[in-house]
Amino acid sequence: xxxxxxxxxxxxxxxxxxxxxxxxxxxxxxxxxxxxxxxxxxxxxxxxxxxxxxxxxxxxxxxxxxxxxxxxxxxxxxxxxxxxxxxxxxxxxxxxxxxxxxxxxxxxxxxxxxxxxxxxxxxxxxxxxxxxxxxxxxxxxxxxxxxxxxxxxxx
Amino acid sequence: xxxxxxxxxxxxxxxxxxxxxxxxxxxxxxxxxxxxxxxxxxxxxxxxxxxxxxxxxxxxxxxxxxxxxxxxxxxxxxxxxxxxxxxxxxxxxxxxxxxxxxxxxxxxxxxxxxxxxxxxxxxxxxxxxxxxxxxxxxxxxxxxxxxxxxxxxxx
DNA sequence: GATCTTTACTTCGATCGCCGAGATATCAGG
DNA sequence: CCTGATATCTCGGCGATCGAAGTAAAGATC
Numbered sequence: 509x510x511x512x513x514x515x516x517x518x519x520x521x522x523x524x525x526x527x528x529x530x531x532x533x534x535x536x537x538x539x540x541x542x543x544x545x546x547x548x549x550x551x552x553x554x555x556x557x558x559x560x561x562x563x564x565x566x567x568x569x570x571x572x573x574x575x576x577x578x579x580x581x582x583x584x585x586x587x588x589x590x591x592x593x594x595x596x597x598x599x600x601x602x603x604x605x606x607x608x609x610x611x612x613x614x615x616x617x618x619x620x621x622x623x624x625x626x627x628x629x630x631x632x633x634x635x636x637x638x639x640x641x642x643x644x645x646x647x648x649x650x651x652x653x654x655x656x657x658x659x660x661x662x663x
Numbered sequence: 664x665x666x667x668x669x670x671x672x673x674x675x676x677x678x679x680x681x682x683x684x685x686x687x688x689x690x691x692x693x694x695x696x697x698x699x700x701x702x703x704x705x706x707x708x709x710x711x712x713x714x715x716x717x718x719x720x721x722x723x724x725x726x727x728x729x730x731x732x733x734x735x736x737x738x739x740x741x742x743x744x745x746x747x748x749x750x751x752x753x754x755x756x757x758x759x760x761x762x763x764x765x766x767x768x769x770x771x772x773x774x775x776x777x778x779x780x781x782x783x784x785x786x787x788x789x790x791x792x793x794x795x796x797x798x799x800x801x802x803x804x805x806x807x808x809x810x811x812x813x814x815x816x817x818x
Numbered sequence: 819g820a821t822c823t824t825t826a827c828t829t830c831g832a833t834c835g836c837c838g839a840g841a842t843a844t845c846a847g848g
Numbered sequence: 849c850c851t852g853a854t855a856t857c858t859c860g861g862c863g864a865t866c867g868a869a870g871t872a873a874a875g876a877t878c
Contacts, residue, residue: 510769510773511784511785511788512772512773512776512784512787512788512791513765513768513769513772513773514704515787515788515791515792515795516772516791517700517701517704517765517768518791518792518795519791519794519795519798520675520678520682520697521697521701521716521717521795522716522794522795522796522798522799522802523675523798524694524697524717524718525715525716525717525718525798525799525802525803526718526798526799526801526802527675527718528718528719528802529718529801529802529803529805529808530808530812533805533808533809533812534812542675542676542679545672546672546676549669549672560680561676561677561679561680562676562679562680563679563680563681563682563683563684564683607815608812608815609812610668610672611815612808612811612812612815613668613672614665614668615811616797616798616801617667617668617671617794618665618667618668619797620790620793620794620795620796620797620798621667621790621793621794622790622793624786624790628783628786629666629667630666631779631783632667632670632783632786632787632790633666633667633670635775635776635777635779635783635787636667636670636671636673636674637670637673638775638776638777639674639677639772639775639776640670640673640674640676640677640775641677641775642771642774642775643674643677643678643680643681643771643775644677644680644681646681646684646771647677647680647681647683647684648680648684650684650688653684653685653688653767654688656767656770657685657688657689657763657764657767660762660763660766660767
């Protein structure tokens with residue numbers, strides 16, 4: 509199983525450089541591009557939700573949304589259900605950019621995955637889905653992670 | 664195939680938050696922890712190599728290595744083959760920390776992957792390896808990426 | 819329905835990290 | 849040697865991020 513973790517670590521490192529290059533090309537930061545593509549698939553979202561997803565504080569997301577809104581990629585709409593909160597949505601221009609960003613990524617992933625048979629591909633999708641959920645929930649449980657880090661030290 | 668790209672995008676976003684949480688716990692930045700774990704598996708490496716891998720400039724890596732060296736996690740040794748360059752290596756302390764960081768990640772990945780059969784797991788490893796190579800080489804070819812982004816726009 | 823607590827986002831001040839450009843040292847080739 | 853290329857570091861400046869405080873609205877309690 510450790511095999512997977514090693515490979516995945518390499519994918520993450522490579523992704524860092526990849527996303528950095530792409531973000532620079534479109535004149536945005538890496539978190540901003542992440543937000544754009546996420547909105548494309550998930551629909552309108554609240555700032556705090558985006559903050560958790562990207563792993564930064566709400567204050568930082570405010571600044572990132574300011575930049576995205578200034579560039580005309582997103583709009584902030586008030587949420588009729590809860591007027592404390594805000595819903596961030598893509599503009600047509602933002603949707604176009606997000607679509608291009610994802611299409612680029614999609615093609616590179618397809619090239620990287622190569623010619624796997626459909627059954628394996630489906631299984632791979634299922635595994636990745638589990639994995640993202642696991643990492644996502646772990647990222648929020650600071651105490652548990654701290655404990656596990658300690659435990660590794662004593663092992 | 665697009666299925667995989669969507670799932671992988673989610674994994675990357677979740678990883679951002681995950682790595683941020685872990686890095687904060689050990690008092691380092693995300694790039695620093697990436698460097699530590701990479702050195703653990705790859706052995707001594709040169710600063711410029713690390714820079715490409717993490718997707719930052721050599722100047723930034725200098726600062727990151729300064730911090731890691733000050734904390735006692737790595738040492739800079741002169742390279743006998745080429746005295747212009749430097750070889751960065753883990754100290755015992757750094758190796759211990761990197762080992763813990765990877766062990767934590769490894770366990771979370773194993774949990775996320777779940778009980779896939781060995782054949783699928785092996786195939787997954789192979790695919791991830793291809794993928795990391797593909798993303799890695801793409802990240803360096805700015806011109807090609809720019810062209811592909813344009814092309815997506817005209818589609 | 820008045821008050822208190824919680825939640826959501828933003829603003830502000832300050833710090834930190836990153837980048838680009840220039841400096842230094844070394845290598846490789848003619 | 850001398851020149852051009854390579855590897856790293858230093859420095860100055862900019863931009864992003866954070867923590868904390870501020871504003872506003874929703875929900876809970878009595």
